[in-house]
Amino acid sequence: MPCIICTTTTNLGYMKRIVILTGAGISAESGIATFRGSGGLWNNYRIEDVASPNAWRRNPRLVLAFYNQRRADAAKAQPNAAHKALCELETHYQVHVITQNVDDLHERAGTTDVWHLHGKLREARSSDYPNLIYDIGAKPINLGDVCSKGSQLRPNIVWFGEEVPAISRAASLSAAADIFVVIGTSMQVYPAASLINYVPITTPKYIIDPHIPNLPAFRNIHAMQGKASVIVPQLVQQLLDAVQKKS
Numbered sequence: 001m002p003c004i005i006c007t008t009t010t011n012l013g014y015m016k017r018i019v020i021l022t023g024a025g026i027s028a029e030s031g032i033a034t035f036r037g038s039g040g041l042w043n044n045y046r047i048e049d050v051a052s053p054n055a056w057r058r059n060p061r062l063v064l065a066f067y068n069q070r071r072a073d074a075a076k077a078q079p080n081a082a083h084k085a086l087c088e089l090e091t092h093y094q095v096h097v098i099t100q101n102v103d104d105l106h107e108r109a110g111t112t113d114v115w116h117l118h119g120k121l122r123e124a125r126s127s128d129y130p131n132l133i134y135d136i137g138a139k140p141i142n143l144g145d146v147c148s149k150g151s152q153l154r155p156n157i158v159w160f161g162e163e164v165p166a167i168s169r170a171a172s173l174s175a176a177a178d179i180f181v182v183i184g185t186s187m188q189v190y191p192a193a194s195l196i197n198y199v200p201i202t203t204p205k206y207i208i209d210p211h212i213p214n215l216p217a218f219r220n221i222h223a224m225q226g227k228a229s230v231i232v233p234q235l236v237q238q239l240l241d242a243v244q245k246k247s
């Protein structure tokens with residue numbers, strides 16, 4: 001009987017577990033701006049003015065307007081070749097995507113297991129009852145929109161300084177990775193950037209980015225420099241070929 005934590009046995013036999021950590025870079029070619037790419041501004045806003053509990057207290061109207069625009073932009077964007085290629089891995093691997101992105105392009109491309117460390121644009125949640133979460137699609141949240149208990153709705157986004165509820169699950173998945181892939185993240189936002197510390201030393205770690213982040217302390221790093229839409233399909237083909245050669 002296989003251990004349900006570390007292996008899955010299907011009609012294809014043992015499937016290796018691939019854990020993929022993605023950041024804003026994978027959605028850049030879908031037209032969603034990265035954070036560092038715009039000089040530390042996110043669409044001309046300073047992060048502390050729009051993505052922190054202080055900002056919400058100080059100017060909720062501005063925070064809602066910022067996320068309403070991001071939500072509308074993300075709804076118009078389409079998954080690119082990188083999002084789509086990752087789904088193909090599911091034919092021969094157990095695939096877990098851990099994303100820092102708040103868009104839903106992985107899901108719309110067809111990936112089945114996606115963990116959003118920083119929340120989801122398409123969800124609103126109660127500002128007083130964090131378990132009251134609503135799927136709002138592309139709709140805006142306005143001042144005066146309330147949850148079923150009467151409290152103001154806010155974006156279901158993990159702001160700077162807030163807890164990251166999915167991090168313990170993400171750490172367990174990283175610790176059980178047979179292959180770890182990092183795509184389009186500057187590895188400067190914590191705790192997401194610390195997940196690589198949980199990955200076993202012997203696990204191959206593929207890093208895809210036009211500007212490979214400096215990761216000197218890690219073994220088994222394979223840097224693949226370039227844009228996600230070009231490099232991700234190449235890596236996916238390489239990983240699928242490796243399984244087919246074995247079988």
Ligand code: NAD
Pocket residue numbers: 022023024025026027028029032033034035036037042100101102103118183184185186187188189208209210211226227228229
């Ligand atoms: P970041 O902006 O800090 O880093 C982006 C990385 O993507 C950089 O290393 C850059 O070189 C790389 N990159 C740029 N174009 C690329 C391409 N075509 N292919 C592959 N890589 C490319 O992003 P981060 O590390 O994800 O951290 C930023 C924070 O801002 C996150 O917390 C995230 O929640 C938020 N954010 C999310 C989105 C989104 O949901 N799409 C967009 C912007 C910011």
